[in-house]
Amino acid sequence: MKTFRIIGRNIRDAFKGVFRNFSLSLASISCITITLIVVAVSIILSYNVDNFTNLVEKDVTIVAFLDNDLKDDQIDGIKDKISVIDNVEKYEFISKTDITKDMMDSSDVFESIMKNWSDEENPIQNTFQVKVEDINDIDDVAKEIKKIDGVTLVKYGEGTVEQLVSVFDVVHKVCLISVVALILVTAFLISNTIKITISSRQREISIMRLIGASNLNIRIPFIIEGLLLGALGSIIPIIMTIYGYISLYQRFNGQLFSPFIKLIPPTPFVYTTSLLLLGIGIVVGMFGSWRAVRKHLKI
Numbered sequence: 001m002k003t004f005r006i007i008g009r010n011i012r013d014a015f016k017g018v019f020r021n022f023s024l025s026l027a028s029i030s031c032i033t034i035t036l037i038v039v040a041v042s043i044i045l046s047y048n049v050d051n052f053t054n055l056v057e058k059d060v061t062i063v064a065f066l067d068n069d070l071k072d073d074q075i076d077g078i079k080d081k082i083s084v085i086d087n088v089e090k091y092e093f094i095s096k097t098d099i100t101k102d103m104m105d106s107s108d109v110f111e112s113i114m115k116n117w118s119d120e121e122n123p124i125q126n127t128f129q130v131k132v133e134d135i136n137d138i139d140d141v142a143k144e145i146k147k148i149d150g151v152t153l154v155k156y157g158e159g160t161v162e163q164l165v166s167v168f169d170v171v172h173k174v175c176l177i178s179v180v181a182l183i184l185v186t187a188f189l190i191s192n193t194i195k196i197t198i199s200s201r202q203r204e205i206s207i208m209r210l211i212g213a214s215n216l217n218i219r220i221p222f223i224i225e226g227l228l229l230g231a232l233g234s235i236i237p238i239i240m241t242i243y244g245y246i247s248l249y250q251r252f253n254g255q256l257f258s259p260f261i262k263l264i265p266p267t268p269f270v271y272t273t274s275l276l277l278l279g280i281g282i283v284v285g286m287f288g289s290w291r292a293v294r295k296h297l298k299i
Helices: 002-020 022-059 072-083 096-106 108-114 135-146 160-199 202-210 215-233 235-251 266-297
Strands: 062-066 088-094 127-132 151-155
Touching: 022 160, 022 215, 022 235, 022 266, 062 072, 062 135, 072 088, 072 127, 096 108, 127 135, 135 151, 160 266, 215 235, 215 266, 235 266
Parallel strands: none
Antiparallel strands: 062 127, 062 151, 088 127
């Protein structure tokens, strides 16, 4: 019971500290709010860039065109050679008959041109479509496939794919660095803001010392106060994250610029991000208070 009384008293003192020094508390909350909004934007951008990259990696396919004079056993031989190449995740043989049918189904123009073609007249080539495990090594796989006898051409969007993945990777890293940097800056600003608050309460701390309060008992209310400031400062960023991202997703129908660049579905993404923002706000607020008490007051 004594422990609960102590905890309750510390929480009560923390609430009193927040409202007693409301102007300084408001400054701390505003600092946390502004920074967490920027952190939220960076997190959303980082996760979506990562999602774009994953979609690119899943969609990129190596297309190997085969000589039309190959026999079935020769095609099976090419299949066996592709299967043993390192970094090949899966592969599929697509006959020129199937390709022709798909093209005819997709367009009336193609149908009018192709419907009277015989197998001998059909210039379309049989293909193997190959997906790789690691897109960074896709060029090596393409070169290995190109060496196989009977393969006339290999295409996968070379050059463009590597550049796109490279750009996404740079943006992703920049976003992560920005999030970490913003958190550190927030912790620094909060600790300095709370230091001013604590400096204005030297008399209160001196009284607590005179009545025999331990260093821990003096620190705890300030740390809880930092927790409250962090939680209050995260409210507006959380609201903006939830409603802002859902509105953005609905406004653009879940994609940016083209169906190729798809946004992460809001649920449960916005709620996970909101919990992360709340956690960052609380931890940064507590750390800022602890740092201010420990380094600046030297209790």
